[in-house]
Amino acid sequence: MSEAIPQSPPRVRATAKWPGLTVLAVVLLVLPFLAGNDYHYDLMIKIALTAGVAVGLNLLVGYAGQISLGHAAFYAAGAYGSALLVSHYEITPVPAMLLAAVGVAVLAWLVGRPILHLKGHYLSMATLGLGVIAAIVINNEDQLTGGPDGLTVAPLSVFGHELSVFGSYQLFGLTISGTQVWYGIAAGFLFLSVVFALNLIDSPLGRALRALHGSEIAAQVAGVDTAKFKLRVFVISAVYASLAGSLYGYYGGFITPNIASFTHSIELITIVVLGGMASTYGVILGAVILLLIPQFLTGFQELEMVLFGAILMAVMIFMPRGLVPTLARRFQKEAP
Amino acid sequence: MAGSGTPLLDLKGIRTGYGRIEALHGLDVAIHPGETVALVGANGAGKSTLLKVISGLQPLTAGTVTFDGEDLNRRKAADRVHRGIIQVPEGRQVFAGLSVEDNLMLGAFSRRRDKDVADNLEAMYQRFPILKEKRRLHAGNLSGGQQQMLAMGRALMAKPRLLLLDEPSMGLAPLIIEEIFGIITELKREGITIFVVEQNASEALAIADRGYVLETGDIVATGSGETLLNDDSVKAAYLGG
Amino acid sequence: MFSEFFQFTFSGVTLGAIYALVALGFTLIYNASHVINFAQGEFLMIGGMGTVVLMDAGVPIYFAIPLAIAMSGVAGILLHRLAIAPAKNADVVTLIIITIGASIFLRGLAQVFWGKEYHALPNFSATESINLGGAILLTQSLWILGIAAVLVTALGLFFTRTALGKALLATSMNKDAASLMGIKTGAILMMAFGISAVIGAAAGVIVAPITLTSYDIGIMLGLKGFIAAAIGGLGSSTGAILGGLLLGLAEAYTAGYISSDYKDAVPFVIILAILFFLPNGLLGSRAVERV
């Protein structure tokens, strides 16, 4: 206290990121060797894309503490946007995807401005409303979107080469199936998502975001323009969703309004909470688990829903902070 | 004063902590009926933690809490209130969204069926006229000091047997501090047992029968208020130059 | 012309009263814990489906209804005991996800044991509808409105006039401080879940003659109820009723006067507009936070 022993300021350093990233990279590289068939790849691709969205959503929900129950709308906007740009304006898929992302960013900016001053459940409510409106528009504008029956999406093509999941390609002398190429794309997307998210969190910007969660007033008097920062992270997370949505569309070749539904938004937020709010690796695990559970449950037929609900509850009850943070804590506790 | 006989509150070997960090390292504290005991210590010494232990808000890793001969370890916080252990918590903790009057009435929740609650309320208003003036206001809109008065009033509504005060004078104007110490003295006269944590150590020790000095989770000194007031090391650490 | 307007109004009020009843259930649990209980819709389902199943088993309707409602009350208490209480110290979002899990679980159970078909319950009154100025008002709507009015008054009194009601509010504001007042916070929460389940089930029974009922009826009604509660201002029972009516009328007038294609979008536009001007809904209390 007053007679604090004079000491040189302690060496304080930011925690290193490379160990986590290395593990992620290794896992992503090893997984293909464990894949037994194309269906496994299919699952991994979907998990990677969904995890990417969740990593982005986590920036908004886990770090900045702003709940969105309408994020599926941005995912769908990315998917439909790029699909329509390709089919209606003959833009090639990759630029279409980027254009869609820009469009979604503008959209998120426009809608985010008025609603982000809402707090807590009212914000959830407003985002939910936007999500529902988006789903209704997609459903009703069937001339453009195919309505409830869905829309066929052109496959991804680079310099005119189409990438079909059933095709096979020569790469560096190796024969690689289309599915494997797609796995590479999805894994790459996820990896970059994580790198960017980690960079962001560990920057002054990220600190300001977390401060929004902790105490908005404290952030304000420190000079953080809270409205602007909320809007920024909202846009960033929307762009994550948009890109993943575009990729999903190209990969699946078919999209329906279901991807914009409230259920999908709930699924995304569940992934974030399940994996662990404010834990980037946690939400990846959350995506893995939430998408894998149904696969194991298909054998139970009728009981699938019962079991899924029970598992979801059990995980949240026993790991209220989410998987990774709870496990990390337990691990620390046991360590000497 | 009462120094012998069975203590009203008896803490033995209290250990507790947050996560892996232990905050209290096996304390023994005994408070006899009618005593006023002060607890002093630096920031982070564990004073609030100890009070939380007594109220049942902080789980123990070892030790026992005995109140009036009954082992309280298995009793939940609410049950302890019904036995008369009332705390004015650190940082006021008023129910921000409820009116001042509702806050006071909730203070009497444990004896809400008693007939004299309304009278007590009136008495409380007399004691803190400002609360009467503001009785319809949301407690969260009170000034800091007004909230502190409300927290005190709320606790008194419960008719405590053992009153735990965590820094009751915090944020109060000098005149009101006098008032609060006046109330403590009055309660003491009424025979209520009081355990008070105060940063205003000289005042607290002056009205206390006994005092404990807590340092990073251990009791390092104990004795009558007067002895501690004159103890040089206590002086240096808590009473200032 | 006027008859058309009346018709839309009746239809809107009926819908609105249904939403309002659901919203009331949300209000109670929200006030006790700040949790949005996404399983609230399932309580409606248990009420409606429970009655149907019991009646199929030969129980007369007069017993079937209270039994089904009691069943739902038990489900509410179990939900608290088995899922909410064990997750102590979990934050609100986690609890919300637990209620989502619970809703899936309950729906799954209903589907396995009670089947997937839709069912209709008979009207409560013999006459089905009344002709008023050329417009048709369902007698069942009157039942719904009446019961909604009774429930909202009762809940309103509970929160403003009873010590228990205040204790419930205090619990959500500051759990530790509430237990320092001698409030058994666990029991309070359990009570909130129980009563809310009973209200939900009662709503489920009285709306079933209009909406039909099935194992998945709770999804949509639950969602609409949440929306109504938020428009009205979370935590306010009068607000829940207002919000419900507003939502119902908005839907009916949009369908009637504007476009049935965008009928479902318009209420959301209205909601966004309301929240834009009243960030805490119509009657929601402003968050009291001083620095």
Next chain:
Amino acid sequence: ADTIRIGSFLSVTGPASFLGDPELKTLELYIDKINSSGGVLGKKLELIHYDDAGDASKARTFANRLLRQDRVDLIVGGSTTGATMAAVPLIQQAGVPFISLAGAETITTPVKKWVFKTPQSDRQAARRILMDMKERGFTKIGLISGTGGFGASGRNVTKEEAPNFGIEIVADETYNPKDTDTTAQLTRIRNTDGVQAILNFDFGQGPAIVTRNYAQLGIEQPFYQSHGVASDSFLELAGDAAEGLRLPASALLVADKLPKSDPQYDVLNRYKNDYESRYNESVSTFGAYAYDGLQLAVQALMKAGSTDKAKVRDALESIDGAVGVTGTYRMSPEDHMGLDAESFRILEVKDGDWALAE
């Protein structure tokens, strides 16, 4: 392989469960029956089924799983148009014969190499209804439809076909499949000048609510429903309100009232008896789509003499005159559905039961 693997994804739960549930039951029932009488081509049939819960993207996932992990020989499934269409691109790429149980015309028009279907298309249903309206002399009608896949598609084809029958749609309203009240829309239709009849095109519980609202409002114009509600459970839900309404449906609902000479008489009654004795619930025309789908698949397998996918596909395409519950199938390279509008009979609700309308 020692079994013939039949893959299926159906909406056994969720909003379309009234389709998927009887479909799955029918498949299980007849696969058991076929296996106990020796199987097909000397092999047992093995059913690999997933529940898509009415979610098209789940359907796609499961189709993927059937194709890539389970490597099925053919697929009979897809309760809804959305689920079917979500799976079609994958199935086309993988090249596996697929018999869909969903209604919309888009499934087989334009013809897709590997895709077949058993229910009549919604266009044919619309035609059949409009035909009946024309016969009764209606020229102006009101239309109310759900915004789900089935309703939206039905609305489109009805609007396209109406002029061909000299009928004008003067009121056109929609509702959300989960809506609990449609009186506002019906009031608008009723108050539109000159409406002579009203058609509700949708499936699920929506039409039951529309029917009840129709009766509550005391609307007098004749009322039509689509084949989407052709089941006894609709009658239960709609109750008295359904009295007098008409709809196009397969003859299954009036199987016992058909003359014995009817070419479908045997098939219809056999299916009805099999199903009702096994499951102790009444048959629905939707389960029949699965019956027909499975029978077509078996016929094609036998005709092809192997499970070779291309051969089975060719055999399917050449089926000519297979009598099913829904109708008599005549496939061709131009028509992968094989039924005509006449396979629909117009039924009317009389005294709370189905009857053939005259």
Next chain:
Amino acid sequence: MTALLSVDNLGKEFGGVHAVEDLSFQVEKGRIHSIIGPNGAGKTTLFNLITGLYQPTSGSVHLNGRSLAGHQPHELAPLGMCRTFQNLQICMNMTALENVMLGRHRHLKQGTFTSLFKLPALRRADQQCREECAELMEFVGCGQYIRHHASAMPYGALKRLEIARALAASPDILLLDEPAAGLNRTETDALREVIRKIADRGITVVLVEHDMKLVMSISDQVLVLCYGRKLAEGTPEEIRANPDVIDAYLGNRHSREEATA
């Protein structure tokens, strides 16, 4: 000397209650200016008005001759004003050090792309900020909590953490709302030194405090509020001797005690 902060005829009403009424005063550069008054006198409300958390019902506030009317709270840090709170405003989801680093917010680059790619310049600046903030924590006397999570700190340390955070913004004027609440005498004495050092750095300090020993021993000027109005203003000696102030606030015993202290 020119007035750094100037409050003119300021008023704030809450549904009929005048929390602050027709208040005018000036704070000169480099001074320690204390504001005292009974509970509910309007001191915190005054701070909230000055820092833009409340909009005044009447009157104006000028900082360096510039009107603060209509300013958002976040616009004040860049103008050189920072504050602490009577009811703590700490980000409990961050570490103690990060809370302090938040204070430096306005001095660091926040570009979206710079952050996404984490350019080396940003990394270096952040590391430097980290070290400076650790030093600040030592300076205010909560150095032992540098590695702690904010939620694991005792109340008294959090109060100091807020001061460190405010200092991190390198303000020209610092508003402290009851910084000594929850500190014992010895700790208050240490705090006094901290405030002195802050003032020595040329930072103007506006101090709201009920600890008279602290107030009287370091203030250059004292303003007394009562029911939202100015009751008295002057040097500590003048205030201590003012009978109105003794009546309304200090009480007899205290004034005697302080006079002899």
